[in-house]
Amino acid sequence: MTESNEVILSLKHMQKSYGAHKVLKDISFDINKGEIVTIIGPSGGGKSTTLRCINLLEEPTDGEIDFHGENILAPGYNRNTFRSKVGMVFQQFDLFENKNVLENCMIGQELVLKRSKDEARKIAMENLKKVGMDPFIKAKPQQLSGGQQQRVAIARAISMNPEVLLFDEPTSALDPEMVGEVLDVMQKLATTGLTMVIVTHEMGFAKSISDRVLFISDGIITEQGSPDQIFDHPKNEKTQKFLSNFRKMDF
Amino acid sequence: MKSRFRWIAALLTILIGLFIGFSFNSRETQAAKKDSSVLKIGMEANYPPYNWTQPKKTNGAVPIDGSNSYANGYDVQIAKIIGKRLHKKVVVEKTQWDGLLPALTSGKIDLIIAGMSPTAERRKAINFSEPYRKSTFVVITNKASKYSNAKKLSDFKGAKLTAQQGTLHYDLIKQLKGAKREPAMRDFSAMRQSLASGTIDGYVAEDIEFESYHSVNPNIIAVNLNKMAGFHVDHDDSVTSIGVKKGNTKLLNEVNATLRTISNKKRDQLMSQAVKEQPKAGNETKKEDWLVTTWKQYGGMIMSGIGMTLLLALVGTIVGFFIGLLVGIVRTIPTPTTRGKRWALNFVKWLLSVYVEIFRGTPMMVQAAVIYYGIAQFWHLNLNRTIAALIIVSINTGAYLAEVIRGGIISTPEGQFEAASALGMTHNQRMWHIILPQAIRNCLPSITNEFIVNIKDTSVLSIISVSELFFVGTTIASQSFKFFPTYLMISAIYLILTFTITRIFNFIEKRLEGKKNYNLMANQVQVGTPKDAEANN
Numbered sequence: 001m002t003e004s005n006e007v008i009l010s011l012k013h014m015q016k017s018y019g020a021h022k023v024l025k026d027i028s029f030d031i032n033k034g035e036i037v038t039i040i041g042p043s044g045g046g047k048s049t050t051l052r053c054i055n056l057l058e059e060p061t062d063g064e065i066d067f068h069g070e071n072i073l074a075p076g077y078n079r080n081t082f083r084s085k086v087g088m089v090f091q092q093f094d095l096f097e098n099k100n101v102l103e104n105c106m107i108g109q110e111l112v113l114k115r116s117k118d119e120a121r122k123i124a125m126e127n128l129k130k131v132g133m134d135p136f137i138k139a140k141p142q143q144l145s146g147g148q149q150q151r152v153a154i155a156r157a158i159s160m161n162p163e164v165l166l167f168d169e170p171t172s173a174l175d176p177e178m179v180g181e182v183l184d185v186m187q188k189l190a191t192t193g194l195t196m197v198i199v200t201h202e203m204g205f206a207k208s209i210s211d212r213v214l215f216i217s218d219g220i221i222t223e224q225g226s227p228d229q230i231f232d233h234p235k236n237e238k239t240q241k242f243l244s245n246f247r248k249m250d251f
Numbered sequence: 252m253k254s255r256f257r258w259i260a261a262l263l264t265i266l267i268g269l270f271i272g273f274s275f276n277s278r279e280t281q282a283a284k285k286d287s288s289v290l291k292i293g294m295e296a297n298y299p300p301y302n303w304t305q306p307k308k309t310n311g312a313v314p315i316d317g318s319n320s321y322a323n324g325y326d327v328q329i330a331k332i333i334g335k336r337l338h339k340k341v342v343v344e345k346t347q348w349d350g351l352l353p354a355l356t357s358g359k360i361d362l363i364i365a366g367m368s369p370t371a372e373r374r375k376a377i378n379f380s381e382p383y384r385k386s387t388f389v390v391i392t393n394k395a396s397k398y399s400n401a402k403k404l405s406d407f408k409g410a411k412l413t414a415q416q417g418t419l420h421y422d423l424i425k426q427l428k429g430a431k432r433e434p435a436m437r438d439f440s441a442m443r444q445s446l447a448s449g450t451i452d453g454y455v456a457e458d459i460e461f462e463s464y465h466s467v468n469p470n471i472i473a474v475n476l477n478k479m480a481g482f483h484v485d486h487d488d489s490v491t492s493i494g495v496k497k498g499n500t501k502l503l504n505e506v507n508a509t510l511r512t513i514s515n516k517k518r519d520q521l522m523s524q525a526v527k528e529q530p531k532a533g534n535e536t537k538k539e540d541w542l543v544t545t546w547k548q549y550g551g552m553i554m555s556g557i558g559m560t561l562l563l564a565l566v567g568t569i570v571g572f573f574i575g576l577l578v579g580i581v582r583t584i585p586t587p588t589t590r591g592k593r594w595a596l597n598f599v600k601w602l603l604s605v606y607v608e609i610f611r612g613t614p615m616m617v618q619a620a621v622i623y624y625g626i627a628q629f630w631h632l633n634l635n636r637t638i639a640a641l642i643i644v645s646i647n648t649g650a651y652l653a654e655v656i657r658g659g660i661i662s663t664p665e666g667q668f669e670a671a672s673a674l675g676m677t678h679n680q681r682m683w684h685i686i687l688p689q690a691i692r693n694c695l696p697s698i699t700n701e702f703i704v705n706i707k708d709t710s711v712l713s714i715i716s717v718s719e720l721f722f723v724g725t726t727i728a729s730q731s732f733k734f735f736p737t738y739l740m741i742s743a744i745y746l747i748l749t750f751t752i753t754r755i756f757n758f759i760e761k762r763l764e765g766k767k768n769y770n771l772m773a774n775q776v777q778v779g780t781p782k783d784a785e786a787n788n
Contacts, residue, residue: 014371033534037393044330055672056672057672057673071291075526075588075589075590076589077588079588079674080675080677081674082675082676083672083673083675084674085675086673087673087674088669088670088673090666090669090670090673094664094667094668094669095670096667096670096671096685097667097689098685098688098689099685100769107674107684108674108675108676111674111676111680111684112675112676112680121751136769138769138771140769143769153670157673160674160675197337218287223684
């Protein structure tokens with residue numbers, strides 16, 4: 001949690017609509033180097049869309065996204081290079097079905113970062129060891145459990161040495177008993193100083209890991225602040241209502 | 252991944268080997284084509300006694316271009332006299348009846364000597380020499396038939412008659428009031444077979460066809476039409492002439508000059524010799540020997556027919572597959588951010604969809620005719636027949652597989668695209684490394700299907716006289732007059748080919764699926780798939 005004031009990503013009045021339906025109305029926030037930002041909020045409020053817009057998996061319909069001060073939405077901007085610096089972990093893991101665990105972690109390094117095979121293998125093995133998946137390097141994704149796949153997906157993402165790592169509800173598709181193993185890995189990552197943006201429904205986890213929490217609902221950032229502010233003293237009515245649903249459970 | 256490349260490499264090597272072998276053959280003939288000392292004669296080589304195909308170079312036969320067989324007959328002997336006078340070597344281009352005119356106008360042959368009558372309609376397209384044979388029209392029927400005693404045209408009332416497709420003979424049936432005009436047939440062998448099997452009562456032909464058929468089947472009789480009251484035929488129609496390309500007056504004059512040197516007596520002599528030498532269905536030896544004798548006589552032809560069919564299907568499917576891949580990749584390129592690139596991409600995509608629509612929406616037979624004859628006529632490019640066939644099958648298959656592969660790409664989960672994009676891969680990298688390997692595996696059954704369709708459908712290429720299996724079969728059938736057994740044998744060969752290839756592809760499919768188990772690196776324990784574990788519970 002070595003937070004500095006260097007801004008890596010800056011979203012300015014970002015909007016996204018599908019036809020007449022406006023999903024994101026006005027999203028603006030900065031991501032500083034080393035910061036861990038979690039995004040919470042009700043389903044359909046725009047959390048995932050925000051995250052996917054950052055990585056340009058969705059094309060924002062208006063506004064600006066600056067990466068180190070440069071607008072990535074400008075025509076001719078090298079999007080692939082940008083994406084290689086912004087990792088992503090998906091809800092459905094999305095490991096490459098035609099490759100085994102090790103190849104999954106190597107292919108991006110070889111093709112995009114032009115690392116040699118040996119180097120790529122070495123880095124992939126290090127990261128697979130970090131997530132505890134190194135014994136499974138020969139397995140194909142469909143032979144693994146959900147939690148195992150997600151850990152491999154995390155290893156694949158960090159093998160690219162990204163500046164920012166985006167997590168799109170990484171535990172939502174998992175059986176409850178597998179959630180823990182993935183959160184443990186993320187917790188471990190957080191200590192390494194990696195910049196992370198996490199969309200999650202795990203409130204306890206969000207509270208303990210975050211530097212800053214954003215509450216997004218109805219396409220706007222309703223409230224943001226430190227975990228203490230949001231979880232213990234929420235000001236906005238919507239935030240209060242949303243969190244009261246969770247308060248019944250323990251976190 | 253590696254092992255897959257090895258597979259492809261091995262396949263390609265076999266392919267190139269085959270291809271070189273074949274193109275060696277065809278290069279020789281191609282060299283002969285360009286040689287101005289060769290006179291290329293177009294004929295069916297399937298119309299005895301005018302012309303026929305035989306496997307050996309006996310009785311003064313001449314080679315048929317692009318095959319190991321020879322042509323002989325009255326036409327061939329006339330051609331040889333002309334060739335001698337012009338100091339040129341005669342080569343026969345075996346061409347289907349309908350393909351003769353386009354072959355001449357597009358310059359693929361120098362002369363048509365095929366028992367062709369100089370009708371007014373044909374004269375519009377090509378020039379004709381003086382007649383080299385005058386003929387009488389007859390109805391050929393069985394001796395036992397009630398029509399065998401016909402004295403006047405109306406006596407054929409109720410008779411089921413036919414004649415060769417695209418000939419005057421077929422129109423003549425109209426003059427036989429009351430006769431039922433059955434659909435026209437492709438060649439005389441088919442008509443003989445129909446007459447023998449009783450599906451028709453007779454067919455209109457020239458007296459020479461009667462003589463020739465009578466020599467092998469004494470149970471038939473010819474009813475002369477020329478003498479019947481009210482029967483009318485133009486002079487042009489009752490003679491046969493040599494076709495020459497329009498504008499080639501020099502050749503026409505030389506042909507006419509040569510024909511004048513051949514006396515009527517000499518012509519009759521040549522004709523009766525041809526009737527004598529023509530292949531006979533004959534009082535064949537022993538029935539159980541049929542397969543053996545056929546094999547002895549035509550084995551080489553059949554083998555090269557199989558080779559050609561496989562070559563066409565294999566090259567066509569593989570090249571078509573790569574065309575399909577490229578089209579599939581281009582069609583799924585994401586919209587670029589700059590305007591110029593966007594416009595260019597849309598244009599290319601439009602071109603590709605036009606390509607797919609055209610080649611998917613027209614029969615391959617028509618494409619073959621258009622490409623082979625059209626290119627020769629308008630650009631004066633003389634494509635080698637085999638090459639032309641390969642090109643046609645490839646682009647045709649490409650159009651189909653483009654759609655198949657597009658379907659495979661679309662059905663690959665969206666998450667695979669997104670995960671690859673998120674790593675920063677370019678469109679090409681995404682496609683080649685992630686999407687296509689999965690898409691192709693899903694498409695493999697369809698690709699197998701296309702291969703099998705190709706093996707069978709290359710038979711339509713007989714229109715440009717590619718000697719693949721079906722073309723060989725037709726030749727054998729029309730020479731041996733054994734329609735049923737020949738085609739039965741050919742269909743058995745097709746079945747064996749497709750059956751074998753289905754097995755091979757199933758094997759490849761299985762290999763691509765990979766192993767079900769994997770080894771844990773820590774303790775080398777075999778672990779089943781989660782599915783297996785579930786099944787055990």
